[in-house]
Amino acid sequence: MKKNDIKLSFDNSCSFNNYVDSCIGTGRMGLALFKEYQDQLKLCQKEIGFKYIRGHGLFCDDMAIYQERDMTRFGGEVTIDYNFTYLDLVFDFYLSINLKPYLELGFMPYKMASGEQTIFYWKGNTTPPKDYDAWKKLIQVTLRHLIDRYGRDEVITWPVEVWNEPNLPGFWENADMEEYFKLFEVSFNAVKEVDKDFKVGGPAVCGGSDRKWIKAFLEFCKGKNLEPDVITRHHYATELPEYTGHYGYAKLMDPMNEEDGFPGLHSTREIIDSFPEFKGKDIHITEFNTSYIPICPLHDTNQNAAYIANQLSKLGDDNKLYSYWTFGDCFEEMGVPYSLFHGGFGLVTYGNIPKPTFWTFAFFKYLKDNYKTCIQKDDTSIVVIDNENTVKGVCYNVTLERSGNDFINSYEINVKDGNYVLLTKRVDEEVCNPLKVWHDLGENRILKKEDIELIKSASYPQVSTKVISAVDGKVSFDIELKENAMVYFELRKVSVISDTGYDYNRVMQYK
Template sequence: MMQEKKYTVEKDTKIPFHNNVAYCIGTGRMGLALQKEYQEQLALVQEEIGFSHIRGHGLFSDDMAIYQEYTDENGIKHAEYNFTYLDLVMDSYLSLNIRPFLELGFMPDKMASGKQTVFYWKGNVTPPENYDAWCALVQATLRHLMERYGEQEVVQWPIEVWNEPNLPGFWKDADMEEYFKLFALTFAAIKEVDGRFRVGGPAICGVEDEKWIRCFLEFCRKESISVDFVTRHHYTTEVPENVGHYGYVKLREPEEGYANLQTTRDIIDSFEEFKGMEIHITEFNTSYIPNCPLHDTNQNAAYIAGQLSRLGDMNESYSYWTFGDIFEEQGVPFTPFHGGFGLVANGGIPKPTFWTFKFFADLQGTCVHRTDEAVIVRKEDGSYRGIVWNMTMDGTGEDICRSFRLPMEGIPSGEKGECCILTKTVDEVTCNPLKLWHAMGEPSSLSGEQKKLLKEGARPLVEAQRKELEDGMADVCITVRENGVVYFEVSPVKAGGDRGYCYKRVVGK
């Protein structure tokens, strides 16, 4: 049985829809940007989607080699800074027309007050032994960037202080008071360099999030800190069941997540001086682990479509974690499809969720229709762009059909008129590289031919038809299989064609 619904869009309809899908994307630690495969995956993402900013960990971790020390002939220790790798990374980002959303962390080992680390690559998560040295490092880095890339450019890069300090794994003992000290001193140091920098926090995730947001704003009020924006993270699965290298998860109902995000909006708006302040979700995905097979599926793509349709309601931006699978929090992955966070699997293979982002990035215009399973916008030229998705919570469901009557403009008086309806389909039948990889025997090391085949199987199905208008209206019927996402365009067809050419005759009709 197919579930059907029909809608008619009125001529002057305007519906609120804040679509900032391409503002920011996540990445693994910054040092990974020195790898060729990383750059190839980011280039693919930028070519198809075109994100404005990129955020990741490890700016000050030792593999970036920025913070150094030496002892002079009098036995006095001095700090010095090495920006060689930073320049390589920033040059590569800017060459792809993407700019950093700077996350300040983790702690250089030589500066750290302790030995606690996180991840396979051992990012130090302890406070600085000397806060003056930390602030000097932050200032020296910003001044170097401004000198190299220009003040007007660099002051536009948002800055976030640390990552998930409410979790003891990311900030020693999840010490709130110590984090607030870090934030206040870092904020002041940045503004001393240039007051135009926009600085935010506390970049919390999950645990006691309401308490942390409220206490953070109370602290800013008490210390007269004019924080520029608030940041937090957003994940939507239950605790994983671990089997071998993998974590299997159950999705949460989307409304639970939206309700949790609303609490942050409500808390901020309860402070008169912070009311209406921007919220940036600097990480979001379904699961919070980098070995979750759900990330590679069409189900993930359909679920994320629902997220992208609503996250802009209360947040200025929402950064998917991450653009690609060159990522090492739990070590180097064993296979190309290992449940990594990325939109792109290793080997340069787009996952279904990649296309969800591509489709929403193309969804620019005036919103004329919006439900829990579809969004349609009208462009200035009178054409339409839309997305319909069929999200399932347990992986199974029924096909859906959504019909739309859309008013078409620009048809000369007295002409019946035609429209072109273009669709791009991503579902378990038409665009499912994971299924293809499984059918191949799940090879852990892909040959050139296997990569080529998987890339072919990772493209949307493109279809098109010409259809006569009825009373100036285009009738569009979109069928979506379970866990599917369908993008469509509807445009008026202008009369044309070569003398003597008859398409119907060519195809035998």
């Protein structure tokens, strides 16, 4: 088996900006009223703890904010009402688990829309408003309600993004750039009139035409003397899927792909910095994942977890926020899921079962806790030390297609004499692979409660510990990485302080 020799040093310093917990994505906002949704999100907050949550559907009809009462048949008028009953329930829940909303302004209330075009199973209207003054008022009434309920100091910390992927005709009628810029200008000014300290961003574009749109967006803002607080975009990393039955099978892209990999992402930084007015503006990736469809079985795999680990090691190089799409599989863009594992976007699937990629985020959050500095980063691992000089790392064996290539990362580090404990948490296709257990049980769409619990029991990392003595001021240890494996490790100094009379070796009958 190939061995990678890696010498670590407390004196090393590598660039590593870890914003793993900055934001998480969600399906349409109305789903937050479901218990399953809430259970999945609570699990994410318990184990990872995200700061913001961003998703679609703030103004969709199932949230019931915009209401028209037509009394003309009785000789009266059409009057406008605003109903915040469901919005308050959703945001009360988010805040109760220490999540702040990242406000995406969209989609269009049906009675305010200029057209009939909709997207998704739940029919979000993706046409411009027929009356921009009414759209402006909707934004302002909503923000003022939120300020009244939650307080200005809280609400102005919630970022605001104008629409979602307007460069795609499905998300914005005809992908009309000029019309989107109008929407942005009206929305930006509406928010700033409520409070100039709101942070407002756009254009929330996805790949393909992102360079063209971001440049044109900044030219428009420059011409209109608008200063967006952040520039937002999305990032997905698979080729076009091949559809079979209910599913779409997609191949992973090389992360160094010039168009859609890290170089493509970096082009956004270069475009922004080419405008003196906007140089240095923060970039928020308000959606990212491997595949961009919620029926891609790749999402449920250990391969996905390892690939996302490599993404998390580098996304902070240019971006101040990146939001995985999504936290859970309580999600209905292409309809209600048919089975437990269905290729959903989520870190967690039904039954509150964490997928392997859930642990990618948990492991990177461990790196952030008590963080001091990064001492090593390459395409197989990232290693940091914390303020107590504990060495922490995440290593991963990323493959784009199954290759059978396993390897060992062999680490050596200079330390003070004494004993050290090596803690590992392993996620691979043998020890943390709920998808395999479900498959071996027959891939049933209807599962007994005991089967769900069995699958859940296979969804947690394998924990191992080993005591290592420093020899000549050095500690060496190996981490074996099978294909698509990901391992978290800690190396910490340990002293045995036993209770009076306790002898572990005697208990275990060791000589």
